[in-house]
Amino acid sequence: MMIVRELWREAARFPAALAWSTGLLALVFLTHVAQAVAIAWSMSAVLRGRPEDVLAALALIVGIALARTALSLAQASAAAGLGGRVRQALRRRAMRAALVPERLHDTDARDGSMRAALGDGVDGTDAYVSKYIPAIAQVFLACPVVVAALAVLSPVAGLCVAAGIVLALLGPMAWKRMMARRGLDHWDSYEDLSSDLLESLRGMATLRTLGDVPGTRRRLHSRSEALRGATERVMRVSLAETAVIDFAVQAGIVAAAVAALGHAASGQGPAIEVYLILLLSSEAFRPIRDLSRHWHAGFLGLTAIPGLARIGAFASGQAPEGVSERGLPESGDPQGAASRTSDTPAGGPTSGPTTEQADELRVSGLGFRYPGARDDVLHDLDLTARRGSLTAITGESGAGKSTLFDLVLGFLAPDRGGITLDGWPVSPDDVAVVSQRPVLFAGSIRDNLAVTRPDRPDRSDRSDEQDPDDSDLAAACRSAGILDDVRRLPQGFDTEVTEAGTNLSGGQRQRLALARALLARRPVLLVDEPTSALDAARAAEVVDTLHRVARDRIVIMISHRPETLTGAADVLRLDAGHLERSAP
DSSP states (O other): OOOOHHHHHHHHTSHHHHHHHHHHHHHHHHHHHHHHHHHHHHHHHHHHTOHHHHHHHHHHHHHHHHHHHHHHHHHHHHHHHHHHHHHHHHHHHHHHHHSSHHHHTOTTOOHHHHHHIIIIIHHHTHHIIIIIHHHHHHHHHHHHHHHHHHHHHOHHHHHHHHHHHHHHHHGGGGGHHHHHHHHHHHHHHHHHHHHHHHHHHHTHHHHHHHTOHHHHHHHHHHHHHHHHHHHHHHHHHHHHHHHHHHHHHHHHHHHHHHHHHHHHHTTOSOHHHHHHHHHHHHHTTHHHHHHHHHHHHTHHHHHTHHHHHHTTTTOSSSOSTTBOTTSSBOTTSTTOOSOTTTOOOTTOOSSOOOSSOOSEEEEEEEEEOOTTOSSOSEEEEEEEEETTSEEEEEOOTTSSHHHHHHHHHTSSOOSEEEEEETTEEOOGGGEEEEOSSOOOOSEEHHHHHHTTOOOOTTOSOOTTOOOOOHHHHHHHHHHHTOHHHHHHSTTGGGOEEOGGGTTSOHHHHHHHHHHHHHHTOOSEEEEESTTTTSOHHHHHHHHHHHHHHTTTSEEEEEOOOGGGGTTOSEEEEEETTEEEEEOO
């Protein structure tokens, strides 16, 4: 028996679902016990030559079997519901903990490891939560009842079965420390293989160009062999544990059978008691056998527990230090990511700007230095961007333009200074962004656009929110210059987008990302090199779109292409950590 406290705490967050699943499992077990009693009755009736009792016992056996089928289906549904709720909670919490500045800028983190933990790791906990935990509860609820019944029939048989149950539960505990250590090695090997495989798939074209496919194949083979070895070590330990459980079960049943035969030979009671002792001694170990089966089914998920704990999936109801439940910096942070509607500045109004509109974004005395760096990337930086005109920022690579955007987005917290929107600390929920390399997800174009529906933290009741309809999607796509392309696709907005949007051109991906940002209806729009993948005609269309968008939003654009700066009211150059006005 293995108690994983983290998963018990997660299951306990849903007490009704846990109680319902456990209760139904106990009822299923009682049908096995009742069927054992009915079988003993039928065998005794055959021995005594009472056909009417045989028929009644057979009818009872059939009825119990039908009842168990219905209860088993209900229990499986309840268990699946419990496991699904826990998986959803774990994945949501892990995502929130992962999307914080420290983790987003962690150079040691690998995407494959995160993918393994959030995918297979979280999914692997299902067997433990939905089956193993109710099975443990069943052991402590049902086994004592059967042992007590056996003790009434035969004290010796009851004692033998009780000893077998104790040995089956406590014997494997001696292997717990070794299992935990081997399990950690197993998951580390699994994460390493997942990371290498993901990176190889992403860079396959480059690897083929460089002629490194054989080397990549050798590295993946080495990782696979390491995982195989770790799995074999785990299985050897697990087989030893299984042997202890099987020995305890078989010894308990054999001892109970010997006691039953002795009971019959002494003539102390009718034959039905002998049959009951034999059958109930076997049923007493059914929860133990179920426990062992579910443990092996859920082992992969258990080896992932350390990895999930590292990324904060098991936070006890609170986000990591300095981070809110929504994965944003707390209001005490210089960035001030708390919702402006819940914190009122001294002497200020009781609510901040509306979701869709604000007049001025002000950056004052901003300073930031990456950990371990010798110099500040930005220092004493001032910027004022207003609604109604496009603000453009230029500068050499490495000047800090992307860092400035990360600070506005809340991905980084400034060392000095602050960023305000109409006098309020800016929140990441105020900002939409179009990156130079936009991310599209596998799914339809509609799905990719609809992910930006408003989700403000100050709105506790969002039951009336709906995904954008086709008119909203069309308007955003028209503004982004992608509507004609979408309409030419076979299923329009329902056309499937492959993973990373590889079935679309770079320009189409960028314009879809712009349409998605427009649908977010946030007062600030950050645009990073919006025309880098477009020809001159398309680039001009996108720039015109940004000028139109700037009438209702604050738009800040990073660009190196001179033609995109035409018409920009403010063209600023970032150099040596400062912004200087430049001629458009």
